[in-house]
Amino acid sequence: xxxxxxxxxxxxxxxxxxxxxxxxxxxxxxxxxxxxxxxxxxxxxxxxxxxxxxxxxxxxxxxxxxxxxxxxxxxxxxxxxxxxxxxxxxxxxxxxxxxxxxxxxxxxxxxxxxxxxxxxxxxxxxxxxxxxxxxxxxxxxxxxxxxxxxxxxxxxxxxxxxxxxxxxxxxxxxxxxxxxxxxxxxxxxxxxxxxxxxxxxxxxxxxxxxxxxxxxxxxxxxxxxxxxxxxxxxxxxxxxxxxxxxxxxxxxxxxxxxxxxxxxxxxxxxxxxxxxxxxxxxxxxxxxxxxxxxxxxxxxxxxxxxx
Amino acid sequence: xxxxxxxxxxxxxxxxxxxxxxxxxxxxxxxxxxxxxxxxxxxxxxxxxxxxxxxxxxxxxxxxxxxxxxxxxxxxxxxxxxxxxxxxxxxxxxxxxxxxxxxxxxxxxxxxxxxxxxxxxxxxxxxxxxxxxxxxxxxxxxxxxxxxxxxxxxxxxxxxxxxxxxxxxxxxxxxxxxxxxxxxxxxxxxxxxxxxxxxxxxxxxxxxxxxxxxxxxxxxxxxxxxxxxxxxxxxxxxxxxxxxxxxxxxxxxxxxxxxxxxx
Numbered sequence: 001x002x003x004x005x006x007x008x009x010x011x012x013x014x015x016x017x018x019x020x021x022x023x024x025x026x027x028x029x030x031x032x033x034x035x036x037x038x039x040x041x042x043x044x045x046x047x048x049x050x051x052x053x054x055x056x057x058x059x060x061x062x063x064x065x066x067x068x069x070x071x072x073x074x075x076x077x078x079x080x081x082x083x084x085x086x087x088x089x090x091x092x093x094x095x096x097x098x099x100x101x102x103x104x105x106x107x108x109x110x111x112x113x114x115x116x117x118x119x120x121x122x123x124x125x126x127x128x129x130x131x132x133x134x135x136x137x138x139x140x141x142x143x144x145x146x147x148x149x150x151x152x153x154x155x156x157x158x159x160x161x162x163x164x165x166x167x168x169x170x171x172x173x174x175x176x177x178x179x180x181x182x183x184x185x186x187x188x189x190x191x192x193x194x195x196x197x198x199x200x201x202x203x204x205x206x207x208x209x210x211x212x213x214x215x216x217x218x219x220x221x222x223x224x225x226x227x228x229x230x231x232x233x234x235x236x237x238x239x240x241x242x243x244x245x246x247x248x249x250x251x252x253x254x255x256x257x258x259x260x261x262x263x264x265x266x267x268x269x270x271x272x273x274x275x276x277x278x279x280x281x282x283x284x285x286x287x288x289x290x291x292x293x294x295x296x297x298x299x300x301x302x303x304x305x306x307x
Numbered sequence: 308x309x310x311x312x313x314x315x316x317x318x319x320x321x322x323x324x325x326x327x328x329x330x331x332x333x334x335x336x337x338x339x340x341x342x343x344x345x346x347x348x349x350x351x352x353x354x355x356x357x358x359x360x361x362x363x364x365x366x367x368x369x370x371x372x373x374x375x376x377x378x379x380x381x382x383x384x385x386x387x388x389x390x391x392x393x394x395x396x397x398x399x400x401x402x403x404x405x406x407x408x409x410x411x412x413x414x415x416x417x418x419x420x421x422x423x424x425x426x427x428x429x430x431x432x433x434x435x436x437x438x439x440x441x442x443x444x445x446x447x448x449x450x451x452x453x454x455x456x457x458x459x460x461x462x463x464x465x466x467x468x469x470x471x472x473x474x475x476x477x478x479x480x481x482x483x484x485x486x487x488x489x490x491x492x493x494x495x496x497x498x499x500x501x502x503x504x505x506x507x508x509x510x511x512x513x514x515x516x517x518x519x520x521x522x523x524x525x526x527x528x529x530x531x532x533x534x535x536x537x538x539x540x541x542x543x544x545x546x547x548x549x550x551x552x553x554x555x556x557x558x559x560x561x562x563x564x565x566x567x568x569x570x
Contacts (some may be wrong), residue, residue, distance in 0.1 A: 024358070053489060054478065056474060056477060056478075073477075074477070074480070075473070075480055076478060076479055078478075079478075080478055081472075082471060082474065084471055085471075085476050086471035086472070086474060088472060088475065088489075088490065088494075089494045090494075090496075091493075098477055099479070100490060103479045103480065103481060103485075104479070125358045153479075173473040
């Protein structure tokens with residue numbers, strides 16, 4: 001029995017007559033301690049899938065179970081790190097994490113909780129910023145707070161929803177290394193959703209492409225047998241890495257053609273007979289020309305066809 | 308250089324405005340409206356009320372700051388009622404679409420009603436209270452006129468809380484009360500304080516009308532009494548006082564409001 005089990009899940013949005021099916025027949029099973037990356041184009045339903053796993057949305061059909069228990073509502077056993085950090089702006093770094101810790105571990109003593117919070121702030125190297133509010137932090141620092149808050153909840157599974165999507169390339173690389181380091185030490189089960197195949201391959205044990213929607217579904221699961229810890233510089237020249245990247249990209253690109261759907265549209269031509277600029281009604285600059293008229297106004301129209 | 312420019316902008320330019328205003332005042336009282344006391348006459352007549360601002364010579368003959376204080380106390384009470392009623396009402400409207408649909412037409416109709424119209428109703432409502440009727444009616448009027456900006460701004464604030472914050476509350480499984488006090492209230496505070504500031508402005512506007520109609524001692528009551536006893540100079544003094552106090556209150560509230568602005 002896998003830790004997370006997703007069986008033929010469908011999910012769409014909108015009323016019956018204008019329904020758009022986002023996800024169709026999603027099947028996924030993730031073992032305890034595994035790091036799985038799901039990679040796909042923007043706007044294909046990656047965030048919808050994550051919301052389903054988090055319990056923020058319910059599937060239209062199909063089941064999602066975590067350790068055998070069906071997921072019916074959000075809860076702290078599935079720690080989600082949102083793309084836009086979702087820190088409460090009126091709380092400091094410490095207080096943001098404390099809000100989660102106080103809620104999840106109410107039976108602990110104040111001292112235990114304080115120690116737990118400080119340890120997680122230190123884990124993401126933010127101890128010097130512990131009393132700052134989010135607006136005083138850079139994007140990368142905010143995302144680290146968000147990661148620390150989620151890890152501090154000690155979830156069974158960590159859901160990362162494009163956590164580095166809003167960051168610049170350099171900060172991204174640093175945070176990827178940090179995520180890799182934390183995962184090595186904590187050995188949590190992680191689902192990472194990303195639009196960057198390299199990020200997915202660098203971090204995960206397994207990468208699964210998500211086909212473009214509508215009715216996006218998961219492609220083949222591609223194992224990443226690269227040894228850990230992985231070296232960012234060396235990995236780029238590793239033929240195994242290149243082969244995996246080619247497989248992922250080929251799979252995703254093969255859908256590019258299918259994305260070009262045929263649209264048929266009724267075009268309404270403008271109801272105007274254009275002004276005739278060649279013929280003047282008489283001599284002089286202001287000679288009356290036929291003004292542009294609506295076809296509807298015309299009583300009679302002569303169309304000369306020269307053969 | 309920059310300093311002198313700053314000084315010019317923030318000191319000299321407003322001064323030009325004041326001088327122009329006083330000149331216009333002189334001009335008006337000298338030409339079209341001879342009954343309007345000019346600035347010198349206003350000062351001479353107002354001097355006893357101003358130089359002894361806390362004097363008490365009779366209920367309707369007190370120093371100007373003493374009157375201001377009386378008015379401020381009344382406004383504070385009415386304003387407090389407005390906030391105590393208005394803030395929770397705003398939360399209910401912001402959280403529940405049904406409540407919005409029930410209350411919105413009533414609010415839209417009641418909101419533009421003038422304080423002059425509410426006051427008689429207040430008198431009728433609290434007729435049974437006997438001697439306190441005028442105060443009760445004044446408080447009722449201030450509260451009902453000034454609470455709408457608080458109600459509406461709070462409701463807008465609650466409705467515009469980002470879904471992210473609510474998701475955090477959901478994922479953490481915060482209880483209803485915890486969600487309210489840890490997420491909803493702090494997220495709404497900036498909007499609430501904008502409402503509070505606007506409400507205070509209205510409460511101070513209403514005080515004059517309320518005191519005039521009830522004849523209570525205060526800046527507004529004093530103004531009305533001096534008009535009836537043909538002491539026009541002191542009316543102008545009252546107007547200036549009301550304006551200054553309103554300005555100071557607004558500034559103070561702006562400071563508090565800025566304190567609660569979050570990113």
